[in-house]
Amino acid sequence: MRSRRAAWWFVAPAILVIAVFFFLPVLAGFAMGLTDFDIYALSDLTNLRFVGLRNYLRLLETPLFWQAFGNTLYFVVVGVPLSIAASLGAALLLNSPLARFKSLFRTALFAPVVTTLVAVAVIWRYLFNTRYGFLNYALGQIGIAPIDWLGDPHWAMPAIILFAAWKNFGYNMIIFLAGLQAIPVELYEAARIDGASRWRQLRFVTLPMLSPVMMLVSILTIAGYFQLFAEPYVMTQGGPLQSTVSVLYFMYEEGFKWWNLGSASAVAFLLFLVIFAVTALQLRHAPRLGAA
């Protein structure tokens, strides 16, 4: 009995903080998305009106919102497979019995994950510089004409994707590495006795055994990549021609530049719905992981 009362002393402070500064705002955000909360309501709450779904309807008619959604989708659809492929490739190399200096290589490949996003985005903006950036210099060496990476609407998003893959692949690499190390050695021995080549071992032993990890990694990465914000904020400011405005960038400007807080809440809620739907869809195709 005494310990029950004590238990509350242990959990209450943390629960209180999370309830007041997370759960309450989440619920309030849903409600705010149904109001016309703007700069006038910010100074005087009597200016606040309930508008039902009008924020959502107006957003669906706003071209920039659709562009932001399309840009974010582009980032997810191209960026996630690229990042995961890099993670898997690096993990397979690190897991090879032939690899030497494993922990050194692992640390080197993981380093970008712990760097400060804004700082490394500043570096990459310089690497991408059209005239004296290193990337165009390197491409010039193999005869490719300079590309206006961050100034050309066709290249800005690919540049950001390249940067994001560099920054993030190390995280999933570590998860894949753990998954690879959990595959029983006997499976490989059996495959070898059956005369399977290295390639066929990868195709028929490693990849199938890795599929639960693959599912986990893709769910986490997709959800994370939908939250694109700081990369365009630092590298392109959403440009050129709004080709790198992401949903969160749109929300940030809507809410904290124009102070349309009701509309910004609706944007955030829509983003949440999309992430939730994509995650649920993936889990439905992986009943095993869903049950675990």
Add this chain to the structure above:
Amino acid sequence: MKNGLAPILVNGLLAFAAAVVLFPLLWMLSVSLMSAGEASTFPPPFLPRDATLENYRELFAHAGIGRYLANSILIASSVTAISLILNVAAGYAFAKLKFAGRDRIFKLLLGALVIPSQVAMVPLFLLLKFLGLVNSYGGVIVPAMAGIFGIFLVRQYALSIPDELLEAARIDGANEFRIFGLIVVPLLAPIIVTLAVFTLLGTWNDFMWPLIVLADNNLYTLPVALASLSREHVQDNELMMAGSVLTTLPVLVVFLALQRYYMEGLMMGSVKG
């Protein structure tokens, strides 16, 4: 023949990948030591002609980077200290103490992990404005004083503490707080270090929320200040690289020193993230 080539191929690819991945960071360091304008030439120089600390001096003397560094240190260490206490206590209680609604509350918290924090940002801003915390250190620190991920991490680790140990202490007449301080915390030491590193790096690197809640220049954290400086000084590559070094070097050093704990946390967190 085939066996002779394979090790060269694997290690060669690894070395190449590591070189490509580390290149931007090494170049940042190199360019930060160049004199103004030196990096804006073609072909891009790899090493400074005469290494100079002029850019760093400039950042401290005229860009006020010392102030931002102090802000970042203050905010990151406060968040880490406070959230460690709250999360460790709660994580332990969810694992080992009995109270009404324990499992239901824990399930609710786990479910909420799928909600992206940005959903809460707009109302959180208004709430903090109402509390008078917008545009103050508190605006960044207070909402981060506890977190679901931290509670989860500690709970998973605390499950392995044997109940007999706690029971024996109770029979000896120790109260719950003594048990926590004298028995539980030492047993949880590894996960406490892991969580500390995670929180410290996460808070230090955080960008979007500090950008929203800190309007006053004097309160900026390093990432917010760097983003703002880099918009003003688009052409000053050497200066910006020095700013990037100052922003990201502290976290890289902490990571390298406590790498083992960080990696363990990453594995644990992703098992059921």
